[in-house]
Structures are given as C-alpha cells and as structure tokens.
Amino acid sequence: MTTPHVRKGTPPKVYVSVYAVLLALTGLTVAAARFDLGRFNLAIALAIAGTKALAVIVYFMHARSAGRLIWLFAGAGFFWLAILITLSLYDPLTRGWLPPPEW
Amino acid sequence: MNRPDDYLNADYSVSSWLLTTDHKRIAILYLLSITLFFFVGGAAAVLFRLELMTPPGDLVGPETYNKLFTMHGVVMVFLFLIPSIPAVLGNFLLPMMIGARDLAFPKLNLLSWYLFILGSAVATTAILMGGLDTGWTFYTPYSTMFAHTNVVTGVLGVFIVGFSSILTGLNFIVTTHKMRAPGLTWFRLPLFVWALYATSLIQVLATPVLGITLLLLVAERGLGIGIFDPAIGGDPLLFQHLFWFYSHPAVYIMILPGMGVVSEIITCFSRKRIFGYPFIAFSSLAIAALGFLVWGHHMFVSGQSAYAGMVFSILSFLVAIPSAIKVFNWTATLYRGSISWQTPMLYALGFIGLFTLGGMTGLVLATLAVDIHVHDTYFVVAHFHYIMVGGMVMAYLGGIHFWWPKMTGKLYSEWWGRVSAAVIFIGFNLTFFPQFVLGYLGMPRRYHAYPDEFQVLNVLSTAGASILGAGYLLPFVYLLLSLKYGRDAGRNPWQATGLEWRTPSPPPTENFARVPEVREEAYAYGAEEAP
Ligand SMILES: [Cu+2]
Numbered sequence: 001m002t003t004p005h006v007r008k009g010t011p012p013k014v015y016v017s018v019y020a021v022l023l024a025l026t027g028l029t030v031a032a033a034r035f036d037l038g039r040f041n042l043a044i045a046l047a048i049a050g051t052k053a054l055a056v057i058v059y060f061m062h063a064r065s066a067g068r069l070i071w072l073f074a075g076a077g078f079f080w081l082a083i084l085i086t087l088s089l090y091d092p093l094t095r096g097w098l099p100p101p102e103w
Numbered sequence: 104m105n106r107p108d109d110y111l112n113a114d115y116s117v118s119s120w121l122l123t124t125d126h127k128r129i130a131i132l133y134l135l136s137i138t139l140f141f142f143v144g145g146a147a148a149v150l151f152r153l154e155l156m157t158p159p160g161d162l163v164g165p166e167t168y169n170k171l172f173t174m175h176g177v178v179m180v181f182l183f184l185i186p187s188i189p190a191v192l193g194n195f196l197l198p199m200m201i202g203a204r205d206l207a208f209p210k211l212n213l214l215s216w217y218l219f220i221l222g223s224a225v226a227t228t229a230i231l232m233g234g235l236d237t238g239w240t241f242y243t244p245y246s247t248m249f250a251h252t253n254v255v256t257g258v259l260g261v262f263i264v265g266f267s268s269i270l271t272g273l274n275f276i277v278t279t280h281k282m283r284a285p286g287l288t289w290f291r292l293p294l295f296v297w298a299l300y301a302t303s304l305i306q307v308l309a310t311p312v313l314g315i316t317l318l319l320l321v322a323e324r325g326l327g328i329g330i331f332d333p334a335i336g337g338d339p340l341l342f343q344h345l346f347w348f349y350s351h352p353a354v355y356i357m358i359l360p361g362m363g364v365v366s367e368i369i370t371c372f373s374r375k376r377i378f379g380y381p382f383i384a385f386s387s388l389a390i391a392a393l394g395f396l397v398w399g400h401h402m403f404v405s406g407q408s409a410y411a412g413m414v415f416s417i418l419s420f421l422v423a424i425p426s427a428i429k430v431f432n433w434t435a436t437l438y439r440g441s442i443s444w445q446t447p448m449l450y451a452l453g454f455i456g457l458f459t460l461g462g463m464t465g466l467v468l469a470t471l472a473v474d475i476h477v478h479d480t481y482f483v484v485a486h487f488h489y490i491m492v493g494g495m496v497m498a499y500l501g502g503i504h505f506w507w508p509k510m511t512g513k514l515y516s517e518w519w520g521r522v523s524a525a526v527i528f529i530g531f532n533l534t535f536f537p538q539f540v541l542g543y544l545g546m547p548r549r550y551h552a553y554p555d556e557f558q559v560l561n562v563l564s565t566a567g568a569s570i571l572g573a574g575y576l577l578p579f580v581y582l583l584l585s586l587k588y589g590r591d592a593g594r595n596p597w598q599a600t601g602l603e604w605r606t607p608s609p610p611p612t613e614n615f616a617r618v619p620e621v622r623e624e625a626y627a628y629g630a631e632e633a634p
Contacts, residue, residue: 076308077308080308080395083395083396084312084345087396087411087414088341088344088345088348091344091402091407091408091411092338093408094408094409094411095408097408097409097410
C-alpha cells in the first residue's frame with residue numbers, strides 16, 4: 001500500500017538548510033548560556049528548544065505535507081504532554097494551601 | 104494435501120527464524136522468550152513465599168529478600184505482562200483478524216523483538232551481577248542516593264525494553280488504520296482489535312515518559328544532576344509523578360488486551376452475538392484515556408497536596424465506569440446463551456470474577472481515607488495481583504488455549520486443560536485472598552520477617568502459591584505434548600467467527616490465499632440468538 005501523505009521528492013536542499021538552522025540554534029543556546037539573564041534563562045532555552053523541535057516535526061518528520069490523521073496523532077502527543085505537566089503541577093502549586101495540622 | 108506450506112514448516116533453518124519478518128513467527132519468538140521470563144519471575148516468587156512461611160527471617164536475609172521481590176516485579180511486569188498478550192497473541196492475530204498478510208511494518212516488528220531481547224539481556228545482567236533492591240518502582244531517593252546495588256544496569260534494561268513496547272504499539276496503530284480488508288469497517292472489527300488499539304495508544308503515549316524518567320534517575324544517580332533531590336534543586340515527588348504517569352496506564356497495557364481476549368471467548372462459547380458491542384469498544388478507549396488522569400492515587404500518603412489527592416481520588420473512581428460496562432456486557436452476553444465449558448471459557452469466566460474482585464478492591468484503595476490505613480500493606484499486593492494475575496494471566500492463558508489450535512494446528516487434551524484451569528483458579532485464590540486479610544490487619548508489604556500472629560494466613564498463601572505453581576506447569580507440559588500427540592485441529596475447532604478461523608491451521612505464511620472481503624458484523628453467531 002502506498003502512503004499518499006509522504007510528499008515525494010522533498011529536495012535535499014531543504015533538509016540541508018533545516019539542518020543548518022538546527023546547528024545555528026544549538027550555537028545560539030550555547031551563546032545564550034554565557035549571559036545571566038535571570039529568570040529569562042529558562043524561557044530563552046525553552047524557546048530555542050521548542051523552535052528546533054518544531055523544525056524537526058515539520059520538515060524531517062514530514063508533518064507539513066501529512067494528512068489530517070497524522071496531525072491528529074501529533075496533536076495527541078502534545079495534548080498528553082499537557083496532561084502530564086498540568087496534573088503534575090497541580091500538586092506542588094497547591095501543596096501549601098492546607099496548613100499542616102497542629103499536632 | 105499434506106504438503107507443509109504453513110508458516111511453521113516453510114523453512115526450518117535458524118536464520119529463517121531469527122531473521123523472519125512473518126508476524127506469526129515473531130509471535131512465536133515472543134512466546135518462547137516471555138515464557139522463559141515467566142518462570143524466572145516465578146522462581147523468585149517461590150523463594151520469597153518460602154521465606155514467608157515462618158515469621159523470622161530464616162531462609163534469606165533482608166537484602167536478598169529485597170532483591171528477590173524486585174526481580175519478581177521487574178521481570179513479571181516489564182518482561183512478561185507488558186509484552187504478553189500484545190506481543191504474542193496480538194502479533195499473531197491482528198493481521199489475520201483484519202484480513203491482512205502481515206503488520207504494516209514487518210521489519211520494525213522484528214526490531215521490536217530484538218530490542219526486547221537486548222533490554223531483557225541487560226536487565227538479566229543486572230540480576231546476574233547481584234541484582235537490585237529498589238522494588239520494581241525504583242523510587243527515589245532510595246534508588247539515587249542509598250541503594251548500593253545494580254540500579255543503573257537494571258534501569259537501562261527496562262529503558263531499552265520500553266522501545267520495543269513503543270514500536271509494537273506504533274505498528275499496531277498503523278496496521279489497524281491502514282491494512283483492514285475491504286468491507287471491514289471499524290464497527291465490524293473484533294473487539295480484541297479494539298482492545299489492542301487502545302493498548303497501543305497507551306504504549307505510544309505513555310512509554311516515552313517512563314524512558315525519560317529512568318534517564319533522569321540515571322542522570323541524578325550517576326552525574327549528580329539535581330532532578331529529584333531537594334538538596335540539589337530537585338522535587339522529591341517528581342519521580343513518583345513521572346513514574347506513575349507511565350505506570351498506572353501500564354496497568355491498562357496489562358489488562359486491556361486481556362479484556363479483548365475475554366470478549367472473543369465469551370461470545371464464542373455462548374454462541375451469541377456479544378451484548379453491547381459499541382459500549383465494549385468505546386469503553387476500551389475510555390479506559391485508555393481516563394487511565395492517564397489517575398496516577399496520583401499511588402501517592403496519597405507521599406506528602407502530595409491534599410487537593411491533588413482529592414482530584415486523583417475522584418478521577419480514579421471514574422475508571423470504574425468503563426470497567427463495569429465491560430463486566431455487565433459480558434454477563435449480559437452469557438444470559439440465555441448456550442454456554443459450553445471448554446478450557447478457554449473456564450479461563451474467561453475466571454477472569455470476570457477475579458477481575459471484578461480486583462477492580463472493586465481498587466475502589467477501596469482509591470478512597471482517600473481508607474487508603475491511609477491499607478497503603479503499602481498486603482491489601483495492595485492482593486489487589487494488583489487480582490488484576491494482573493487473576494485478570495491478565497488468566498486471560499493470557501485463556502487466549503493461548505483458544506488460539507493454540509490456530510497457532511500450532513493441534514488440539515490439546517481438553518481434560519487436562521479443564522483440570523489446570525481449575526487448579527490455577529483455586530491456587531490463585533488461596534494465594535492471594537489471605538493477603539487481603541493480612542493487609543487489612545496491617546501487615547506491611549516488602550518485609551522478610553513479620554509478627555507471629557500473621558503466620559497462619561501466610562502459610563495459607565504459600566500453600567496456595569505451590570498449587571498455583573503446579574497449575575502453571577500443567578499447561579506448559581500438555582501444550583508441548585499436544586505438538587507431538589495432539590489431533591489435527593482443522594480450520595475452526597470452536598466454530599468461531601472471525602477471519603483468523605477461515606485460514607488453515609497453522610496458517611500459511613501469507614495468511615490468506617485471497618484477501619477476504621467482509622460483509623457482516625463480527626460475532627454473527629446468530630442462529631441460537633432467537634428469543
Ligand atoms: Cu494506579
């Protein structure tokens with residue numbers, strides 16, 4: 001059975017340039033680590049990492065030319081990640097609400 | 104015509120097995136490997152059950168005891184239960200049930216098996232190097248700061264096995280979407296396929312988190328990177344959140360396929376259409392989805408926020424609904440069916456009773472206040488063994504007996520089959536029911552010694568375990584003997600519906616000479632269905 005959603009013949013040029021962008025972003029991460037930006041350290045590192053992940057998904061994993069079902073499954077992955085993060089955070093964020101009983 | 108053209112006789116060379124891409128042969132490879140691990144994990148249980156015959160720690164010391172129950176848990180969960188029904192019966196049956204010639208990615212399927220073998224070899228190495236003593240849950244800070252055993256090796260083995268599980272799940276999802284025979288719409292699929300599909304979703308969505316968690320554990324233990332240890336910036340409960348985000352859904356990896364098997368067997372041996380097909384199908388998906396929202400019920404006494412405890416408690420109760428839907432529908436299928444008591448049916452009925460008891464005691468544990476009392480006692484041990492052994496192992500054996508004639512072309516001794524099902528049922532209950540009582544009376548789990556007043560119940564449990572062990576050896580013997588002495592099964596010894604029964608037994612390598620066309624629903628056992 002053929003898989004119609006894989007776009008045949010993505011030019012190698014595209015892969016090479018995406019790869020170059022990924023390398024550049026890695027360099028940017030290293031460079032950003034040299035400056036102490038306080039609370040923005042984490043935000044910047046995560047933003048760069050997120051951009052790289054997006055590039056990999058869209059180009060290397062062919063999500064750009066993929067059908068709806070593939071997008072549904074990719075979306076499900078992110079949705080489940082959101083479940084993991086929110087329900088886990090629910091614990092530490094509410095841990096202080098109940099004062100410890102006075103024994 | 105006796106020309107051997109089936110998958111077993113296609114080629115006898117070793118390489119034809121080790122390099123096969125035939126889903127049926129890969130299923131046999133899994134069957135052989137996990138049977139080995141079942142007996143390895145069982146051997147550890149024999150040793151600690153013997154230790155628990157007497158109150159003082161006289162047979163093994165505390166360190167050895169800890170290593171034994173860790174080995175039992177790790178081997179049984181990761182090397183037997185998780186691959187059991189999906190990798191053996193699922194591999195063998197999914198393509199045949201949907202009228203395909205193989206899975207979507209046959210080479211990936213072989214890679215799954217090799218990853219399983221590699222991971223289990225690494226885990227076995229950890230055992231041979233002296234084992235590890237963290238329990239199968241690898242809780243921090245014990246596993247990162249205090250344990251002096253082979254934690255990293257054992258954890259890496261489990262990490263690798265996880266990839267095998269992910270690839271199998273991925274393969275099944277794509278196969279179910281893309282390879283169905285003409286006319287086989289979603290609502291004509293056998294319920295075993297729905298169950299496998301739901302299981303595969305969990306395998307793909309949850310297992311990566313286990314992998315990440317285990318790597319973080321290794322990063323903290325080996326490199327001192329602060330993830331879980333508050334002294335170096337970690338959160339002490341984070342490990343439990345991440346671990347149970349996988350490991351509670353993993354319980355459903357271990358039970359959903361069993362529910363699928365039971366749906367097939369119940370309807371076949373009641374000679375009736377299954378009651379409430381769409382409810383059973385969707386309850387599999389509901390269990391898979393809800394199963395991701397309840398993990399905090401393992402952490403009620405961990406120091407987790409009281410509000411999180413309440414939310415997780417309520418959500419845990421919700422999972423009982425789709426589970427109960429299944430039990431009600433199976434029972435309704437039995438109602439006025441013409442029931443026959445063949446071996447697979449005995450296992451399936453055993454499953455329903457034992458799973459129900461396991462599930463109901465799960466509600467007891469999901470209740471916040473009661474859990475404070477029974478947390479970390481034998482009540483918990485009894486509860487999850489009713490689900491995993493009383494449920495999944497019963498279903499696995501039921502499925503093996505149901506499809507053995509298809510897999511091998513031979514009929515086993517029906518008399519011995521029924522005897523072993525009865526022995527296993529009795530042995531199981533004698534082993535684990537006393538543990539409910541022990542836990543309720545306050546005996547904590549994971550101790551090698553205990554006060555004198557607990558001895559009677561422990562002796563009962565050990566006696567039950569020896570009956571159970573004998574019960575497990577029986578099928579091992581008579582199924583093997585059936586290969587040599589069994590009568591030929593023919594295509595369809597049970598007169599079951601389903602595409603897999605339309606091909607010869609054992610099936611040819613290509614499964615079907617011609618791809619079948621499906622014109623009717625599953626379970627068209629119609630004739631006896633008249634009011
Ligand atoms: Cu759980």
